Amino acid sequence: MRRIKMFEPQIGSEEINAVVDVLKSRWLAHGPVVEAFEREFAEYIGVRYAAAVSNGTVALVLALKALDVGPGDEVIVPNYTFIATATSVLMVGAKPVLVDVEPDTFNISVEEVQKAITSRTRAVIAVHLFGHPADVKALREICDDRGIHLIEDAAQAHGAEAYGRKVGSWGHVSTFSFYATKNLTTGEGGMVLSDDEQIIRRVKMLRNHGQIAKYVHEMLGGNFRMTSFQAALGRAQLRKLDMLNDVRRRNAALLSSIVREIHGVEPPVEKLWARHVYHLYAAKILLSDRDCVADCMKNAGIEVAVHYPVPINKQPLFVKLGYGSLVLPVSEKLSRVELSLPVHPGLSEEDIARVGNALKECVEKCAQG
Numbered sequence: 001m002r003r004i005k006m007f008e009p010q011i012g013s014e015e016i017n018a019v020v021d022v023l024k025s026r027w028l029a030h031g032p033v034v035e036a037f038e039r040e041f042a043e044y045i046g047v048r049y050a051a052a053v054s055n056g057t058v059a060l061v062l063a064l065k066a067l068d069v070g071p072g073d074e075v076i077v078p079n080y081t082f083i084a085t086a087t088s089v090l091m092v093g094a095k096p097v098l099v100d101v102e103p104d105t106f107n108i109s110v111e112e113v114q115k116a117i118t119s120r121t122r123a124v125i126a127v128h129l130f131g132h133p134a135d136v137k138a139l140r141e142i143c144d145d146r147g148i149h150l151i152e153d154a155a156q157a158h159g160a161e162a163y164g165r166k167v168g169s170w171g172h173v174s175t176f177s178f179y180a181t182k183n184l185t186t187g188e189g190g191m192v193l194s195d196d197e198q199i200i201r202r203v204k205m206l207r208n209h210g211q212i213a214k215y216v217h218e219m220l221g222g223n224f225r226m227t228s229f230q231a232a233l234g235r236a237q238l239r240k241l242d243m244l245n246d247v248r249r250r251n252a253a254l255l256s257s258i259v260r261e262i263h264g265v266e267p268p269v270e271k272l273w274a275r276h277v278y279h280l281y282a283a284k285i286l287l288s289d290r291d292c293v294a295d296c297m298k299n300a301g302i303e304v305a306v307h308y309p310v311p312i313n314k315q316p317l318f319v320k321l322g323y324g325s326l327v328l329p330v331s332e333k334l335s336r337v338e339l340s341l342p343v344h345p346g347l348s349e350e351d352i353a354r355v356g357n358a359l360k361e362c363v364e365k366c367a368q369g
């Protein structure tokens with residue numbers, strides 16, 4: 001039987017032709033195609049200015065630098081996320097303040113953010129984990145009240161919406177990743193967006209050696225640029241994004257209709273105010289051994305994954321930095337029960353039924369006690 005993959009970039013003739021056109025043009029590095037991608041993506045998200053960069057990690061680092069966050073500053077980040085959200089703060093010399101997440105959405109807890117704000121807090125990074133928006137409306141209000149920046153890490157949430165508005169348009173700055181597995185990919189790539197022209201001007205300088213005029217350098221920067229063939233791929237992907245997200249949503253709804261019937265498994269939630277884009281379909285395996293279920297699924301020819309087996313406070317790097325004794329029970333529990341199941345747009349309704357039925361069998365086989 002065909003192996004069902006966890007991820008499968010959707011690359012058609014539009015993407016291939018767009019990249020070939022750039023190769024034929026011989027204009028390979030930064031240029032008008034990158035600028036067109038910036039304009040189109042900013043317009044899609046509903047933000048005025050954008051700077052394409054080499055990946056989502058760099059997008060976070062440059063966003064923090066553009067906001068002048070550095071040594072002595074604190075930045076509040078969720079304890080349950082991909083490592084780059086937290087390490088980007090370390091990379092600019094600031095202190096990540098880890099807070100717990102909501103047990104249903106996996107996203108940063110608004111209440112915990114409020115408790116963690118100090119006189120040193122300069123920013124909050126809200127991650128829209130797995131494609132479900134964080135409560136950016138509440139977070140933006142808190143940040144505005146306290147005079148701190150809201151940064152959205154929207155690496156996993158291209159096209160997701162909160163309260164009828166795209167994520168990436170709620171923060172003072174937002175960042176995206178276009179890594180190979182993302183809902184919109186350029187292979188590697190990233191973008192920083194903001195309605196503040198000065199922030200994006202600074203990001204554009206930082207990504208290009210701090211240059212203000214040819215070979216004249218005003219600040220410490222580096223080479224964090226995107227290539228034209230990556231941007232061409234991104235433009236072709238952007239045209240399909242809504243359609244591909246709709247297929248993800250259809251697949252997720254189908255899978256949830258099966259998962260809901262399995263005792264001891266919780267499907268992902270979608271808040272009434274949210275539009276989830278299912279970058280990942282994160283189920284919770286509550287009454288069976290999660291790792292046993294994962295092995296069983298793999299043996300049935302279905303790729304699954306754990307996002308994330310280790311919360312940030314328990315990562316060896318963070319333990320070394322003294323975060324190991326922090327107790328953040330929600331994220332620690334989620335890391336033991338989360339199991340990501342495939343719902344990517346390359347899967348048919350039959351594939352999804354196979355995923356759901358295999359899960360039912362594996363959960364029964366691995367039931368505890």
Ligand SMILES: Cc1ncc(COP(=O)(O)O)c(C=O)c1O
Pocket residue numbers: 055056057058081082084085127153155156177178179188189190
């Ligand atoms: C939440 C989150 N933030 C940041 C990143 C970093 O993006 P990149 O891999 O493009 O550097 C990722 C990518 O996997 C991510 O999932």
